Amino acid sequence: MxxxxxxxxxxxxxxxxxxKRNMxxxxxxxPARAVQLREEMRGD
Structure with a gap:
């Protein structure tokens, strides 16, 4: 893999x-935007 x-x-x-594809x-x-979006998508 x-x-x-x-x-x-x-x-x-x-x-x-x-x-969504767990890269x-x-x-x-x-990076700040990416971290915020990831947390929102995870529900953190």
Whole structure:
């Protein structure tokens, strides 16, 4: 199994796509936005 780490994931839609598919990591210019979105999607 390969661990995918896409880059550069900057749009909310692309971040949601990656989080829904449990990518190993994402590379983004907006880490705070990514963390907030991930927490919202997890219900944290």
């Amino acid at each position: 390969k661990h995918l780490r896409p880059w550069t994931v900057n749009s909310t839609e692309d971040m949601q796509y990656c989080f 190993a990591a994402i590379i983004t210019d907006y």
